[in-house]
Amino acid sequence: MSTRPSGVLALGLTLSLVLGGCGGPGSSPAPADAPGRSPAAAPGSSPGAPPGTATAPTDAPALPRVSLDLSGDLQRVLDTRAAAVLAGDRAAFLRGLTRSPGLRVTEGGYFDNLAQLPVSVFSYRLVPSSLVRTGDAYSAVVEVTLQLTPYDVTPVRTIDRFRFVPAGATSYRISSTTDTRWEAAHLGVQQPWDTEPVRVREGLGVLGVFDTADRREAAGIVASVERGVTDVAARVPYSEWGSRAVVYVLSDPRFLAGFDDLPGGDPEALDGVAFTVPGRDDGTIASTRFALSPDLLPAVSARRVDPEVDRLVRHELVHVALAEHDDAAPVWLREGLAEWVSVQALPPDRRDVPDRALAAAADIDEMPSDASFNDDDAAVHYALAWWVCEWLAQTYGPDAPWTVLDTFATRAGDDPRDVVRDLLGLSVDQLARRGAALMASTYAAPTPAPNQVPSTPSSDATDEG
Ligand SMILES: [Zn+2]
Known part of the structure; x- marks a missing residue:
């Protein structure tokens, strides 16, 4: 994980899997082998x-x-x-x-x-x-x-x-x-079982789909997701996801490469991504699943808990648990909630924030837009979004981030700036500045500064998404 080329770690954007997105049966144009000499x-x-x-x-x-x-x-x-x-x-x-x-x-x-x-x-x-x-x-x-x-x-x-x-x-x-x-x-994105030999391993509420992972690696991932499901179910106030998740860990890049809107466009630069699978009828979602990078497998194969993998898994599981609740929310809130929830299981001095986010905090004066969220400053944006949720929780109570999310859901289609201002009496950029200030002051505390806790090689702060 520490070798990832950028801070684009937990890019859990909810992507739409366009299975059968060709207009559907009945609209099929003439196939390639249409009769001619036949x-x-x-x-x-x-x-x-x-x-x-x-x-x-x-x-x-x-x-x-x-x-x-x-x-x-x-x-x-x-x-x-x-x-x-x-x-x-x-x-x-x-x-x-x-x-x-x-x-x-x-x-x-x-x-x-x-x-x-x-x-x-x-x-x-x-x-x-x-x-x-x-x-x-x-x-x-x-x-x-x-x-x-x-x-x-x-x-x-x-x-x-x-x-x-x-x-x-x-x-x-x-x-x-x-x-x-x-x-x-x-065909759009095909499921891995349609294209390559897979190995499936089930846990409690977890369906893992693997290709090259060995038995221990698959078991490590399934155990991590089991822990994550328990943790996230206790923190996210929505139950429709049923505390169940499907996770793919595939060395074959075809599955992720099948998305034409992957953040950054490079499937191998992603450590995790959540995506939706359409149901039988137009507009329905059958499932929100997530994929993890095969680069994570060695970290989970040694029969030990890898805190960084667990944190990433919790991040993606928040997207699974939110499912359609966050459809109307801006990216900063979706990713902020995922990050905020994912660190709750850690003691405060282990909730690492990237150094570059702390260095940038004083200069943050606006909330990143949806379009710019996953740009080169993604590591800063993820940390900021997390600390905006922290600020909401510390200022208005632990349910406040969810209240904001629910308000976006009930005002789908409204300008997000109006939603924030009407609810909080703040501009969205003021909200960003409050979050940035709280992040800076928290990590500037004399002892121990959380970002100065010695990191393990696999917890390189720049990896935080
Ligand atoms: Zn995410």
């Missing part, structure tokens, strides 16, 4: 025909007879596959595939991923309007509905594109679930 382009074969209207090719005797209910036939293949997932029946799952060895290996790996997850809902729905015929094969967009219980409050719906080939008069097998060009054009 015999399916012959009159009467109706590529892309809606369900029940696909007709048997009268002039293509080499092709198998096509059912009048093609989409129904393909849906049955999907239903059998989904049932196999829910039943944990690997053999049945593989029976739905063609004999291609490569396909069976990759799909077997996908099944093994799913088999480790607490999947309570799993289903497919073929999108009939997306059906395209190419030769004797059919491609279609499928909606995938998956719920992790008890972690997701609603099922998560994503999309994929499958290819089917005949396996009899009215039966089909899946010949491909991968269409790289289509996926690049249509």
